[in-house]
Amino acid sequence: MNTEQQPNFNSTVSIDKVGVEERVSRLNKRSIKNESKMQALKLALSMIDLTTLEGKDSEGKVIQLCSKARTPYAPMPDLPSVAAVCVYPSMVKTAKNALKGTSINVASVATAFPSGMASHQVKLEDTKFAVDAGADEIDMVISRGEFLKGNYNFVYDEIASIKEACGDAHLKVILETGELETYENVRKASDIAMYAGADFIKTSTGKISPAATQPVTLVMLEAIRDYYQATGKMIGMKPAGGIRKAKQALQYLVLVKETLGASWLSPEWFRFGASSLTNDLLMQIVKQETGVYQSSNYFSND
Amino acid sequence: MTQSTKEKSQNGEVKPTSPNSDLKLDFNSFWSYSDAPESSGHIKLKEKYDLFINGEFVAGKKGRMMNTINPSTEKPLAEFTEATSEDVDAAVKSARKAYEKTWSKLSGKERGKYIYRLARMIQEHAKDLAIIESMDGGKPIRESRDVDVPLAAAYFFYYAGWADKLDYAFPGRKADPVGVCGQIIPWNFPLLMLSWKIAPALAAGNTVVLKPAETTPLTALKFAEICQDAGLPDGVVNIVTGAGPTGAAIVDHPDVDKIAFTGSTEVGKIIQKSLAGTEKKFTLELGGKGPNIVFEDAPIDQAVEGIINSIFFNQGHVCCAGSRLLVQEGISDKLLKKLKERMETLIVGDPLDKNTDIGAINSKMQYDKINEYLEIGVNEGATIHQSSVDIPENGYFCKPTLFTDVGQSNRIVQEEIFGPVLTIQTFRTPEEAIDKANNTPFGLAGGIWTDKGSKIFKVSQKIRSGVVWANTFNKFDPTSPFGGYKESGMGREGGLHGLYPYVNLK
Numbered sequence: 092m093n094t095e096q097q098p099n100f101n102s103t104v105s106i107d108k109v110g111v112e113e114r115v116s117r118l119n120k121r122s123i124k125n126e127s128k129m130q131a132l133k134l135a136l137s138m139i140d141l142t143t144l145e146g147k148d149s150e151g152k153v154i155q156l157c158s159k160a161r162t163p164y165a166p167m168p169d170l171p172s173v174a175a176v177c178v179y180p181s182m183v184k185t186a187k188n189a190l191k192g193t194s195i196n197v198a199s200v201a202t203a204f205p206s207g208m209a210s211h212q213v214k215l216e217d218t219k220f221a222v223d224a225g226a227d228e229i230d231m232v233i234s235r236g237e238f239l240k241g242n243y244n245f246v247y248d249e250i251a252s253i254k255e256a257c258g259d260a261h262l263k264v265i266l267e268t269g270e271l272e273t274y275e276n277v278r279k280a281s282d283i284a285m286y287a288g289a290d291f292i293k294t295s296t297g298k299i300s301p302a303a304t305q306p307v308t309l310v311m312l313e314a315i316r317d318y319y320q321a322t323g324k325m326i327g328m329k330p331a332g333g334i335r336k337a338k339q340a341l342q343y344l345v346l347v348k349e350t351l352g353a354s355w356l357s358p359e360w361f362r363f364g365a366s367s368l369t370n371d372l373l374m375q376i377v378k379q380e381t382g383v384y385q386s387s388n389y390f391s392n393d
Numbered sequence: 394m395t396q397s398t399k400e401k402s403q404n405g406e407v408k409p410t411s412p413n414s415d416l417k418l419d420f421n422s423f424w425s426y427s428d429a430p431e432s433s434g435h436i437k438l439k440e441k442y443d444l445f446i447n448g449e450f451v452a453g454k455k456g457r458m459m460n461t462i463n464p465s466t467e468k469p470l471a472e473f474t475e476a477t478s479e480d481v482d483a484a485v486k487s488a489r490k491a492y493e494k495t496w497s498k499l500s501g502k503e504r505g506k507y508i509y510r511l512a513r514m515i516q517e518h519a520k521d522l523a524i525i526e527s528m529d530g531g532k533p534i535r536e537s538r539d540v541d542v543p544l545a546a547a548y549f550f551y552y553a554g555w556a557d558k559l560d561y562a563f564p565g566r567k568a569d570p571v572g573v574c575g576q577i578i579p580w581n582f583p584l585l586m587l588s589w590k591i592a593p594a595l596a597a598g599n600t601v602v603l604k605p606a607e608t609t610p611l612t613a614l615k616f617a618e619i620c621q622d623a624g625l626p627d628g629v630v631n632i633v634t635g636a637g638p639t640g641a642a643i644v645d646h647p648d649v650d651k652i653a654f655t656g657s658t659e660v661g662k663i664i665q666k667s668l669a670g671t672e673k674k675f676t677l678e679l680g681g682k683g684p685n686i687v688f689e690d691a692p693i694d695q696a697v698e699g700i701i702n703s704i705f706f707n708q709g710h711v712c713c714a715g716s717r718l719l720v721q722e723g724i725s726d727k728l729l730k731k732l733k734e735r736m737e738t739l740i741v742g743d744p745l746d747k748n749t750d751i752g753a754i755n756s757k758m759q760y761d762k763i764n765e766y767l768e769i770g771v772n773e774g775a776t777i778h779q780s781s782v783d784i785p786e787n788g789y790f791c792k793p794t795l796f797t798d799v800g801q802s803n804r805i806v807q808e809e810i811f812g813p814v815l816t817i818q819t820f821r822t823p824e825e826a827i828d829k830a831n832n833t834p835f836g837l838a839g840g841i842w843t844d845k846g847s848k849i850f851k852v853s854q855k856i857r858s859g860v861v862w863a864n865t866f867n868k869f870d871p872t873s874p875f876g877g878y879k880e881s882g883m884g885r886e887g888g889l890h891g892l893y894p895y896v897n898l899k
Contacts, residue, residue, distance in 0.1 A: 106695065122747035123427075349420065351418060
């Protein structure tokens, strides 16, 4: 928990919906070509949290995903590996073993993901279980019900206590912006999460529609910028869900570059929560290198 | 880009270093955009352009030629004819003949068909028109592609719709055309201003003689080619090129029934003087010094974006630009910091590059004028701030500029600069903001930024200006009237109001 002066979470930072969406559409007009495109495609690849969060996940599937994380495309061994593999707590051990000897992190969702509808004790246990199993990063969900009720202290305290339970593991706080509905709520939840100790703020679980959108991401990036300038602390950002195409990924990177600047353009500060994005990035990289598109059959589905 | 702030990681990828200690955001190092120029190799420009009179291109009687240059390279693009008063006379005669013999005889429905066709053909040629507009005028392709050309087509579509509905436009009155309209347009939005002028005139049954500005004649001449291809009856649209004397010849021509002028207040006054005592109808769309008022409850990040759009759109060559920022005291430091930060991400350079935010200043003359005002501002004791962006060596480029510590009496606050230069003043109470907003000779456009709806209505009603935008800026639509109070002009263009100057009501 931090000690600097905190904003009053009952007051609202006003945000104009039309203005946010116009800003995004202007940023989407940036044209990314040639070397800058190649650089961005590789950067986006290195920022992926390769994710599988299904009830039917098997150890075999997780191991396969880990090998994709290590070497996304065997014919091009020089490509960067992804940033992390993101799984349920029960799969952390498997993933950790499969990634031994690499710098790829294991991220685990926790705190009764995706709904967060459980007792405080259960959420703490859930978090500790994942950390004990070796998770480097914890993706928690906030209690949206309490937030929408206006019970901001509850949300704040919950995040702070989970942060404590994380120990050395990095904490990503999922706001589930699809359930918060307004940009002003997104901004407020971002502020609460950062002041309560989040290392990253993340848009969505991927289980609710809409998941990540660019306007929501822009609002969160602006919250990160203001927090950085108020406290000197950098917070990471992770849009998750619905980002499937390389073109979208480049648009997100433009958002980051022109809102937060170059310092955030690294897997340390920006992640994509995605799975199918990987293959589209690979396809575009191969296209840039060879000049021709490969069939999707040449890329492994994991 | 410089490599000094980057280090290499194990796999050879360039990585950014950790942030600097003064909490400044670094927008330059690491990933920069590669050049993304719109290709212009296929654009065919003639070496010499004649005048467009009576449906064909004809040489000027005296054969005097002028040059139009690309302001981003200072290289000539084409020669065009300087129309003399004899040429203007020929154009007016052709317009008169077309008015009497064909155009006013056509049914509204038939006229509408032609105007719809012009609108569609502007859309078909949209890409080329946008590229030519950027080459000739220096505006970024992002704007000519996404604003100028689509809006120009939209104005033609809108007024095409009125052509057969004039009986319903002014209930109980019959709307007759005026006759021959002389139209003089500026260099800041060449094709768009052409559409504001020609579309309502033709819809109401008038014929026109139009003079584009001497620094940006090319899209008007391309439009002349479109008129030919569209099979528009000869003489309905005449385009005469040239400078001030050509414009004066149109204004003074005895057989012109209406003058429509968009340009500087200075020239507007001259025109009004020479029209005094004649029966000519006229509309004048002149200068501005728009106030942009930001209250402390405004959505601040969106307000910053709005300020960027209000003053740096089209290099600030916008008569309705929000060139005077009025900020409520409590948020002024915060807003200024954010504004300066946002300015650092503006890209100034090649107008044809798709990533360019601010293109070239339209002409040497305007470039010199802006620089003169920068000097005046500094001499008046104002504090100048410019973004750290690199600008090209050749061509007329100006860095986005802010002036703080300015007073209402300063020339840079009172006079129209018509460039990417913003003055910033603070205020305490809404009353003070309204007083300052109204305290210039102009009254064209303004903006209000607040989260409170009632404040928008209360304040905007007290601002004497033709347009007040709320929580946005520089938005245009064919259905909406546009025009000024005080020295910003008289008459309205756009919407139903824009039809009124082109009809005689009975």
